[in-house]
Amino acid sequence: MKWAEGIDKLGLGLYFLLCIFAIANIYSVDQKLGEKQLIFFCISLFVGLIIFVGRSKFFENMAGIIYIGGVLLLIGLFPFGKEILGQKNWYKFGSFTMQPVEFAKIGTALMLANYVSGPDFNLKVKKSLWTVLAIIGIPAAVVLAIPDVGSMLVFIAFFIALYREGLNGLLFGVGFIFAGVFLISLAVPPLYVALAVVIIAGVLIAMNYHRMSWDVISIAGIAGSVLLLCGLAFGSPYILEKLPKHQRERIEVLYKGEKAFRDTSGYNLLYSKTAIGSGGLLGKGYREGSVTQGKFVPEQETDYIFCTVGEEWGFVGSAVLILCYMVFIGRIYYLAEQQKSTFNRVFGYCFASILMMHFTINLGMVMGLFPTVGIPLPYFSYGGSSLLAFSMMTFIFFKLNYSDKNSLV
Numbered sequence: 001m002k003w004a005e006g007i008d009k010l011g012l013g014l015y016f017l018l019c020i021f022a023i024a025n026i027y028s029v030d031q032k033l034g035e036k037q038l039i040f041f042c043i044s045l046f047v048g049l050i051i052f053v054g055r056s057k058f059f060e061n062m063a064g065i066i067y068i069g070g071v072l073l074l075i076g077l078f079p080f081g082k083e084i085l086g087q088k089n090w091y092k093f094g095s096f097t098m099q100p101v102e103f104a105k106i107g108t109a110l111m112l113a114n115y116v117s118g119p120d121f122n123l124k125v126k127k128s129l130w131t132v133l134a135i136i137g138i139p140a141a142v143v144l145a146i147p148d149v150g151s152m153l154v155f156i157a158f159f160i161a162l163y164r165e166g167l168n169g170l171l172f173g174v175g176f177i178f179a180g181v182f183l184i185s186l187a188v189p190p191l192y193v194a195l196a197v198v199i200i201a202g203v204l205i206a207m208n209y210h211r212m213s214w215d216v217i218s219i220a221g222i223a224g225s226v227l228l229l230c231g232l233a234f235g236s237p238y239i240l241e242k243l244p245k246h247q248r249e250r251i252e253v254l255y256k257g258e259k260a261f262r263d264t265s266g267y268n269l270l271y272s273k274t275a276i277g278s279g280g281l282l283g284k285g286y287r288e289g290s291v292t293q294g295k296f297v298p299e300q301e302t303d304y305i306f307c308t309v310g311e312e313w314g315f316v317g318s319a320v321l322i323l324c325y326m327v328f329i330g331r332i333y334y335l336a337e338q339q340k341s342t343f344n345r346v347f348g349y350c351f352a353s354i355l356m357m358h359f360t361i362n363l364g365m366v367m368g369l370f371p372t373v374g375i376p377l378p379y380f381s382y383g384g385s386s387l388l389a390f391s392m393m394t395f396i397f398f399k400l401n402y403s404d405k406n407s408l409v
Contacts, residue, residue, distance in 0.1 A: 006405030008335060008398055014328040015379070015394050019044075019387070021321070022380040025308050028287045029301040033382050040384040047388065048395035056403035059396055060343050063107075063114035067135070070107030073100035074142040081146075089148045101151045102389035104139045109350035109393070111135050112158055116165055117342035123166045132162060150373030153361065157353035164349050181229050185236035187255050193233040201226050250371040268304060271296045272366045276310030276318070283314030301382040303374055306366045322363070325378075329355050335401050344400040351393045 019041050027034025059066075073091075077100065082092040091098045112135050115121060122128050140155040156175075163169060185193045205222070240248055253266050262270050275291035278284070289311035291297065297304050310318050329352050336348025355378050362377040364370030376386045 006402040008331070008401055011328065011331050011335065011394075011398060014324055014331070015391075018324060018328070018379040019391075022305070024286070025305060025312070025380070026301050026382045028289075028312060029292060029305075029308055029382075033301050036384075037382055037387070040387050043384070044388050044391035048391055051392065051395040052399050052402070054399070056399050059110055059347075059400070060114055060117075063110035067107035067111035070100065070104035071139050071142065074104050074139060074146075076100075077146060089143075089146045089151070096384070099383070099385040101139075101143055101146075101148060102385045103392075104143070105154065105354055106389060106393055106396070108136060108139055108155070108158065109161075109347055109354070110396075112161065112350060113343045113346035116162075116346045121165075123162070123168075148374070150361070150375045153373065154354060154357045154375070157357040158350055160353040160356075161346050161349035165346065177229070178232060181232050182236045182239070183254075185233045186240060186251070190233045190236065194230040197226060197229045197233065250373070253368070254371060268298055268372060269366070269368050272300075272304050272307040273368060275300075275307040276367070279311040279314040279318070281315050283310075283312045283317055286312055288312065303362065303372075303376055303381060304366050305377055305381050306363060325355075325359050329359065332397065335397075339401070339404050341400070341404055344397075344404050347400060348397050351397050354393070355390075 023034055023037050023041060026037045077088055077091070080091065081088040082090045082097065089099055089101060091100065112132060115131060115135060120128070123132075136155055136158045140152050143155070144152045159167065159171070181193060181197065201222070240251060249266070253269060257266070259266065259270065271291055275289060275297060278291060279289070284290070287293065289308065292300060292308045292311050297307055300308055306318070306321075309321055313321075332348055332352035332355065336345050336352060339345040339348060358375055358378045361370055361373065361375045362381075365372050365375065376383060378390045379387060
């Protein structure tokens with residue numbers, strides 16, 4: 001059929017597969033929640049159909065309004081938000097709740113794509129650089145103030161899209177270096193870390209001595225960076241001590257193990273690992289997981305849903321799920337790169353990068369490789385806000401891709 005030309009059948013097929021498998025696993029944990037998730041899925045499909053039959057230019061033209069609306073929804077949480085599990089990041093309407101940060105990500109992606117596709121964009125010009133940093137930074141700062149550290153980390157995904165558009169990769173390196181020094185200094189004596197920073201900086205300077213420009217600004221920049229890293233090394237234990245108790249313990253779990261905090265921050269992780277490990281190669285069978293059915297893991301239908309997959313479907317089922325996510329995310333990147341429109345390409349990269357951040361952090365969290373920060377697994381974790389927001393991004397991108405493939409330009 002001619003109207004179906006341009007619809008990415010592989011991408012949509014993987015979307016349906018992930019959503020249906022998710023509903024089955026949520027149903028296994030809690031029958032009523034599984035039925036509600038099915039309703040959320042039907043609503044998402046209805047919204048997706050509206051998106052698909054609409055005009056693709058709508059999202060480009062309305063990007064600014066959608067972005068401002070998302071930021072205002074975030075700000076409105078301070079006077080009107082409902083506090084759940086220590087975070088005031090929900091609106092409550094009767095028995096339903098809505099998490100606006102999920103929709104703010106859509107607005108930020110659209111606004112970023114709109115600005116980058118404009119005629120005046122050039123990352124080599126400071127005005128463009130500061131503008132894109134403001135587009136990302138404003139909602140990220142509000143999210144951090146809520147505080148919702150997990151969602152704030154997802155905003156890093158937008159820098160991956162900017163890297164594709166010419167952002168200097170050194171910014172990623174600087175971020176990883178500072179994060180690495182902070183985390184290493186919590187496990188290794190700060191003096192040793194500071195000495196390592198000085199030695200590594202000296203070696204790098206010696207290797208690039210003749211290619212470096214030795215003016216006052218360059219020397220001050222190098223010296224300032226080294227001093228800042230050394231200061232961070234000595235200050236990391238103090239920073240950790242000043243964090244709220246539950247956040248401090250979530251970081252300490254990485255070093256001391258979940259058993260040291262089995263009654264507090266390590267409880268979820270301890271039983272999550274137990275559930276995943278007990279699944280073996282092929283799993284215990286659908287609705288046969290003792291840890292899952294015993295409700296030992298709090299939030300096992302939301303942030304820790306992967307432990308249900310590990311226990312009931314085993315290593316094989318978990319590997320298949322991970323493979324589906326990797327193929328799906330890779331497919332979005334591939335399609336984004338094929339777009340003739342800069343707006344479409346940037347939005348596609350933002351979408352794929354958000355998925356990748358959620359996927360990576362969530363799996364790292366449930367396996368003890370990353371602190372617990374409350375990040376849902378896209379399409380899989382229970383929740384209407386998350387499923388609807390990710391479905392909207394999915395259908396927006398596939399609509400843009402459909403229009404691009406049928407464009408005569």
